[in-house]
Amino acid sequence: MQHYKELVALAHSKGIKIVQDIVCNHAGPVFYYDSNDNDSFDRKQKDEWIQPYKPSGRYDSAKWMDLPKWNLQRTEPAATQVILGKKVPQNGSLAAIQSYGRKGMSPGSLGAADGEEVMSDFFSLRAFDTAPESKHFDALVDDFVEVYAFYVETIGVDGFRIDTVKHVHHEFWDAFTNRLRERLGPEQAKELILFGEVYDGNPEALGKYTYRSDWPAEKTPAIDSLLNFQFCYAVRRYLRTGDETFGTARGIENAIRALSPNPPHGRERPYYNQTPGPDGLNAAQKIVNFVENHDGINRFRVRGVNEERHFLANALTLTMPGIPCLYYGSEIALQDTQAGPYENAETGRLTYIHHDNRAALERNQANEHFQAIAELIRLRKELPALNGFEIQPLWVDSPASPMDDGIFAFARGSKDSAPIIVVVNASSEQASTSIPGHRMPLIDASGAPLLQSGERLEAIPLLRNDGGTATVKLVQDRGQPKAEITVGPESFHLFRVVQ
Numbered sequence: 001m002q003h004y005k006e007l008v009a010l011a012h013s014k015g016i017k018i019v020q021d022i023v024c025n026h027a028g029p030v031f032y033y034d035s036n037d038n039d040s041f042d043r044k045q046k047d048e049w050i051q052p053y054k055p056s057g058r059y060d061s062a063k064w065m066d067l068p069k070w071n072l073q074r075t076e077p078a079a080t081q082v083i084l085g086k087k088v089p090q091n092g093s094l095a096a097i098q099s100y101g102r103k104g105m106s107p108g109s110l111g112a113a114d115g116e117e118v119m120s121d122f123f124s125l126r127a128f129d130t131a132p133e134s135k136h137f138d139a140l141v142d143d144f145v146e147v148y149a150f151y152v153e154t155i156g157v158d159g160f161r162i163d164t165v166k167h168v169h170h171e172f173w174d175a176f177t178n179r180l181r182e183r184l185g186p187e188q189a190k191e192l193i194l195f196g197e198v199y200d201g202n203p204e205a206l207g208k209y210t211y212r213s214d215w216p217a218e219k220t221p222a223i224d225s226l227l228n229f230q231f232c233y234a235v236r237r238y239l240r241t242g243d244e245t246f247g248t249a250r251g252i253e254n255a256i257r258a259l260s261p262n263p264p265h266g267r268e269r270p271y272y273n274q275t276p277g278p279d280g281l282n283a284a285q286k287i288v289n290f291v292e293n294h295d296g297i298n299r300f301r302v303r304g305v306n307e308e309r310h311f312l313a314n315a316l317t318l319t320m321p322g323i324p325c326l327y328y329g330s331e332i333a334l335q336d337t338q339a340g341p342y343e344n345a346e347t348g349r350l351t352y353i354h355h356d357n358r359a360a361l362e363r364n365q366a367n368e369h370f371q372a373i374a375e376l377i378r379l380r381k382e383l384p385a386l387n388g389f390e391i392q393p394l395w396v397d398s399p400a401s402p403m404d405d406g407i408f409a410f411a412r413g414s415k416d417s418a419p420i421i422v423v424v425n426a427s428s429e430q431a432s433t434s435i436p437g438h439r440m441p442l443i444d445a446s447g448a449p450l451l452q453s454g455e456r457l458e459a460i461p462l463l464r465n466d467g468g469t470a471t472v473k474l475v476q477d478r479g480q481p482k483a484e485i486t487v488g489p490e491s492f493h494l495f496r497v498v499q
Contacts, residue, residue, distance in 0.1 A: 391445065
């Protein structure tokens with residue numbers, strides 16, 4: 001713990017914040033199912049690790065593990081502890097077998113949406129019973145609150161990435177987030193971010209956890225925000241084909257529109273809670289955009305995915321509103337050659353820097369891909385439009401003509417905030433933001449023109465293209481500015497408005 005505290009302090013001294021991965025759904029394989037009733041863990045028997053899901057009732061055969069060399073023992077903390085001089089009060093619920101569901105697991109439970117996904121074990125990881133009607137509910141919530149308050153107050157972490165959110169009762173998140181913020185107090189709660197992992201591309205499935213289960217009676221946010229799996233899947237369909245083909249960017253457009261403050265047609269509320277959290281920002285403004293991670297979706301760059309497509313994916317992540325999240329190694333286009341684009345795999349958990357190769361740190365920073373990513377991060381900080389929240393999709397390639405094949409374009413900012421036009425070409429051929437008879441309109445989200453009379457678009461030079469591969473033709477069409485922007489193959493471009 002002291003080492004961890006020193007790591008966080010060192011990070012803070014360099015302007016780096018630390019977000020800790022946490023889990024309230026399950027503990028490790030801390031108990032076994034004594035299927036043969038011999039009061040002994042027969043570790044070579046699969047049914048003592050995993051039992052079939054039991055819809056009603058629980059397995060009475062669950063017994064605590066006792067294998068210290070494998071760290072398979074009853075969950076800690078079992079009682080109040082003092083760590084680094086700080087008292088961490090505990091009710092003992094984490095170490096009480098009655099706090100666990102003990103219902104086994106079925107193969108389909110991870111993707112279920114009927115309650116089984118909430119009560120089931122997570123493979124051999126033992127699920128807590130987070131049902132609000134359970135006798136141990138308050139004790140379990142309070143114990144988790146005290147544990148994670150310790151990491152904020154004593155260790156100094158700045159936020160939590162909450163694992164397996166959809167496998168926990170919604171009411172648990174209502175109670176946990178509310179009590180944790182109250183426990184920390186308004187000043188620390190204002191500095192804390194709580195974002196969750198829901199393995200689903202449906203914005204309704206994601207955004208519902210930013211609302212409390214008792215909404216609209218209580219409109220304050222539950223979890224601050226979510227990892228944006230909708231965006232992740234959309235970028236992959238567009239760019240991660242494994243060859244020179246490409247998909248449509250309409251899924252990215254849909255992911256952008258899902259963040260709207262207006263309720264979708266036929267729904268009573270927006271997908272994401274628009275009520276600001278303690279920091280003054282709402283859930284849509286804190287959405288966490290990513291295109292790859294450590295779990296089964298794996299690295300973006302696998303077999304058949306070139307460095308250019310990988311850069312385009314990261315460039316999109318860095319120019320979206322919200323919080324960009326890059327997987328380690330992305331900055332040097334680290335490739336997992338063991339996996340393909342349509343496979344679930346976890347082979348991307350590669351060693352980045354070997355212990356005897358510290359020179360790689362300096363060498364990586366000189367890498368062209370690293371420099372290009374660093375440049376986009378710098379521009380995101382420097383250009384107000386890229387670190388704001390306004391975005392308007394402008395052009396997605398049309399099947400009506402090959403002229404715009406692979407093109408996706410959008411505007412960041414508005415006419416009043418130095419707007420930036422972003423153009424992405426996924427094609428291996430030159431393409432433009434136009435088809436015969438139609439050019440890309442230059443308007444913000446309100447429909448107002450982004451260019452006034454006498455203004456033009458200027459390419460911002462980038463390391464990957466030096467700004468020299470694009471041409472811009474502007475026209476006025478019934479008082480609305482429109483643009484035909486022609487760009488090179490597999491390229492990314494930024495344009496600003498100048499006189």
